[in-house]
Amino acid sequence: NKPQTLLLFSDESFDWLGQNPEYAARWAALMIQVIAQGNRICMIHTVSRNLDEMLAGLSRWMPLYMTGAIEPYYYPKTRDGLFKRTLFIAPEIAAVISNSVGNMEDEAANFLITDKKAVRALTSEYNNLLALCRPLMRIFTSADSQAYNSILYEFEKESADAIVKAESFGILTMPDVVVDGIIARMGQNDGQEIAEYLNIRKQNFTEHLLTHNFTEIVTIPALDKMKGGRLRVALPDTLPRQDVFYTQDELILHLENMVTLLKTYPNYYVYIDTMNKNEGFMLYVKEDVGVIVAKTSAPAITFAINQSNMTASFWDYLNGSINRHRDPQLNKKAVIQRLQALIKQLKD
Template sequence: MSFADKLNFLMTITKTSNSALAGRVSLDASYISRLRNGKRLMPKDAGVIHSMAANFARRCSEDYQKKAISDALKLTSLPDDNAALAEEIADWLLHDNSGGAERVGRFLSGLSGLGGRPAPARPQEDCILPFPHGDVSFYYGIEGKRRTAEYFLSEVAARENPQTLLLFSDEETSWMTADPEYARKWAELMARVLSKGNEIKIIHTISRDLDEMLSAISQWMPLYMSGNIEPYFYPKKRDGVFKKTLFIAPETAAVVSNSIGDQISLAANVLYRDPAVVASFTEEFLQYLRLCRPLMRIFTARDRDTFYDTLAEFEGERADTLIKTESLSILTMPENLLASIIRRSGIDASNHLSVHSARRRRFLESLETNHFTELIHLPDTVAVKNGGAKVAMSNILDGGTVFYTPEEYAAHMEQVITLLASCENYHVILIGRQKEDRYTVYAREEVGVIVAKTSQPPVVLAMGEGNMVAAFWDFLKGMAGEKTYANPDNKTAIASLHTYLKKLGDEI
């Protein structure tokens, strides 16, 4: 979170107005307002920050306030003493949270390294649990929770008719991961459930915290890549005391459990099979789902048309843009060059050219009002000569990567130079080779971000949650360099690209 986000959070949760805080720290209320919306940077005087923190600590008296601040500061327990709490708040306000870009980088590296979802292993007979008879069964503690989940998934996987599973749990999850053997079995059962055509709607337990969001996505990504999962999250704070699990297969069964805090060792886990009871819990889940928001949308190769629709909506918003692909953005590619590449590569041209034409039109229109900054790593000219330069996101089109010929790459680069010379809002920033670059990040400020895994098998994530968008935006801005991004130099970029093209021409 930025300083502005932290200040706004503290003022909101403690119900502190601009004028009230201004009076406490001897500043103008309009200045406080500008601090909150990010138009002014954090005051350099640490004494002002400590005075703010003392005010917030005094106003933190309700349980929900303490819970929210404890979660935000990542404290295991909140200090009872106001002075100690004020120190914690001041330290949080003063601390630079620039590590978000580093976390995004780690997430992207992990995403690129994911392979295809392995086919579920054939279960051994002694691993198949016969589904219990009767309308209700009770199981207790951690082993009971494991057995209940296994019964549930085994029965869903055994059925021929697919359905949409509804999953939510904010209970402690070590029962699922602590035992490697059980974790493997659980993953195999989930994979088998998805392989039978079942779909999943899951509500992740996160609280608008970047670490929690990226962690949730990373943990579920191997299963997300099936394309059969819709992830959601509840955007507001919960008390964190009363916790619940709902695993529901509307046509089969429901698993329900409750616990206090992280105490699940004696909790009852109930497996319901009575259709009326299952329908009741289904409605309970759906009511909660209506209060939630999509965490992201997931697209695989089979979702090409839906992805293009989402892309059109994304690119229709006017906003400054940062993009980093594996090579050159396809938005800057002339239509005749794309047509030539499609013919040469034997790609089915159906709607590709019309989609590209519409995207390029929106791109050129956006340059009239907004900045578009492209981060480019120039590949070794020998690699380009040998056909090693990828056409960006070509694997999303038809599931197979397409490479430039040297002449095609040079022609595309010439178009980039033309845009740099003719469009004052189009910029190129040259970057070094990244340790892991099998991804595309396409961010539009305060609008959304599209992340594409370009290693096989490809998958695209479309995200609109504010903290996620800001984190990926900061990641790209950090890759470009804050000063370089703020002061782009098109003339220098043009000169560098001309030098590169001359070297490439000498190699061909």
């Protein structure tokens, strides 16, 4: 068949897709095969889902997003969620549809329709919905580094409180000497340009610390992993083409710089996460501005979102995960002591 654009929409639960790992793997392989044959996918997302479900969806669709063959949209108006609908359409070929009330998807009928006249009617229904929708996000792969850098610059110029959570320690608190060493190991031909761009970002970061809070949520890795040079540098911001790991000396310098920033800037906070959720993603949220979600390993892919409901969901999620002490300064002192103890362990 001639390649075409598949039309997908559902505001029903997607729990069925992740319950059976074998089925989920088979589904993913078939979807990759569909795209490999030249087809594209237009998908209308439901932004009212809870954040865990959204992140699970991003993870599940990640290989497909990386192909650049998916166009994501969302419906911007409020819906009550009583009547739910699923439309999966291959125009002129077939459609799978269902309807349900509330959370009664398990009791709903699912229909496979091949009658061409009916498929055309359903395609018109989908297109009418799509006309009311807006683009949900911008998607960047390693081939889009210049466009992504431009978006990230505008995002970081916005004045707002920010929270970032990653598997490793953030690029904005990394000393210049560590940045230079890592870029050299990456073998980037444009290493000087990358370093200058990162320097601009770091200047914006310190300027905003004078007026707005910046909270970095970090996970302390196992000591043997850090001493053994197996801690991956979280560099989704520069869209790396390879995984890069800290040397022990680089890690010490980075931690020492974080301690200096904690002592220097009242608006800079570090919270140590013991749950280690959302492994594999960097989440970077600015309140009422937007959110950046990036995969922290190669090959890189990044999502830039400014839809208000999703931004608020990500902000509330990260803000709620922070164990704020009644006196933030006491918490800050405890974090400084924890980081200083870690530095001592790395030096021993």
